[in-house]
Amino acid sequence: MKIPLKDIAEPVLFFIALLALWELLVKLVHVPAFILPPPRALYSAFTAKYFILGRHAMITFLEAVGGFTLSFVLGVGFAVSVVYSRHLQNTIYPLIVILYAMPKSAFAPLMVIWVGYGLFSKMAIAFLVAFFPIVVNTVVGLKEVEPELLELARINRGSQWDVFKKIRLPNSLPYMFAGIKVALVLSVTGAIVAEFVAANEGLGYLVLQANYSLDTAFALVILLMLALLSLVLIVAVELLQRKMVPWSAEVRQIEGSF
Amino acid sequence: MKNQAAGGRRQKIFVEKLVQSFDTLAVIDRISLSVAEGEFLAVVGPSGCGKSTLLRILAGLVTPTAGRVRIDGEEVQGPNPRHNLVFQDHALYPWRTVFQNVALGLEMQRQGREAIRKKVSELLTLVGLEQFAGYYPHQLSGGMRQRAALARVLAVDPDVLFLDEPFGALDAMTRLILQDELLRIWLHSGKTVILVTHDVEEALFLADRVIIMSTVPGRIREVIPVAEKRPRDRGSANLASLKRTVLGILGLEPVIGNVRVPDTNFSI
Secondary structure, eight states: OOOOHHHHHHHHHHHHHHHHHHHHHHHHHTOOTTTSOOHHHHHHHHHHHHHHHHHHHHHHHHHHHHHHHHHHHHHHHHHHHHHHOHHHHHHHHHHHHHHHHSOGGGGHHHHHHHHOSSHHHHHHHHHHHHHHHHHHHHHHHHHOOOHHHHHHHHHTTOOHHHIIIIIIHHHHHHHHHHHHHHHHHHHHHHHHHHHHHSOSSSHHHHHHHHHHTTOHHHHHHHHHHHHHHHHHHHHHHHHHHHHHOTTOHHHHHHHHHO | OOOOOOTTOOEEEEEEEEEEEETTEEEEEEEEEEEETTOEEEEEOOTTSSHHHHHHHHTTSSOOSEEEEEETTEEOOSOOTTEEEEOTTOOOOTTSOHHHHHHHHHHHTTOOHHHHHHHHHHHHHHTTOGGGTTOOGGGSOHHHHHHHHHHHHHHTOOSEEEEESTTTTSOHHHHHHHHHHHHHHHHTTOOEEEEEESOHHHHHHHOSEEEEEETTTBEEEEEEEOOOOSSOOTTOHHHHHHHHHHHHHTTOOOOBTTBOOOOSSOOO
8 A cells, every 4th residue: 555655744744843833832821831841841751751651551551451352252242142032132131221321430439349459440440331332333233134145044044053153243243343443442441540540550540640740741641652552452453354354345445545 | 958938848836816915005916827847937017016025925035915836836935945036136245255155055055165166166157257256245346246146046056046136236238248148047057037127128038928017916917928039139020019018018108109108097
């Protein structure tokens, strides 16, 4: 894929101009550094503390990805059972809907009591927020199959397993990927919120510490780190999606837009 | 050539007083018909006349409200790979390549990998898609998709082939080419074909008999035998005159002078 030089130069120049303007305005208007530090202060905060930043980022990454992985495994499993079992649809599904209506991050204080102070209470919150987009999207993907595709399986006397493996599951993949992308971003947010509530490590904890000492420059650096974290995860999923569902319309459209 | 002229052969499909109604609306009203083994039958009619529903009942996908369908003397009670269907909108699996799509029915019949590979390659050659085995449906043209759909049905070697407006979404040129191909394949196959179409010329070019249906309720209005030898000349005077007859029955007769001859007892 060849990208025209103009499409690289334009955003790069734009960001340089933005940073220059920021630096200039902060100087001219004399904004106090604890309200808005200049970009150079961010840079020095980063170079001074990148080791700490990296260590805490690793913690948050583990919490988010751990929680997400759990939500993926349980979410897909749950979606499949709901689609195939009327009993579960009548019993567990309404329960899940009630849970869905609750703000999941409000569970964070409870999770400390239930799961403890460490990594796992954060994973639990990341899991809770990521679970629903996975379930909802997978259920839709398993159900919304073109009727002709199912009729074809009927005509050819395909087994239930054939219909699941060869029709419903592949049909659900694009939906599942859409859910995964939402779930990943949410799981990072979930981990951060859980760290706000009770933690002694992770980026959420770190940003609170920076706030307490009015180190706004470092707080902003941490936010940028969080953006980077989410972006890395999204890009990884995007690449995986292209590999796994090259036939999907959404994937084709994304390819076209790059 | 196995298929030529339908005269004096054994009955393959027997339809008796078929009724299909949704709530109180009769979509199909007492249709009876029989189709000879190896016959090519076309069904034409205005949209909404129940011709697709009729096909789906014959294929066992829909249970009729009343009446019976027998194929080879056995009552149709559900879908059967021996009586296979080509859908209007190709219905290819987007996540499967052309090869995998054609292989689907064979996979479901639990055939061996090698047997599947051999059969699929054979059929892709037959429909002229051997170069495109590894392509996904979205990478193909409309005509190629219908070829793949046809190959997929032929792969399980059905003896009855139901075609539900298979070329309806194609451009005029591609449609003519695929009609020729379908004819070629059918002539060598001995299969019984029922083609539902809204294209009168297509029906007359391909079929031994053309059934004209009326709408709401769907009834058989007229059966027109086409005696002409194959391959037929699309421009022949005989076909042109038959076309005029069919269009007349459908209430679409050509304008004579400036006056459109009205059909007194039929309207679309």
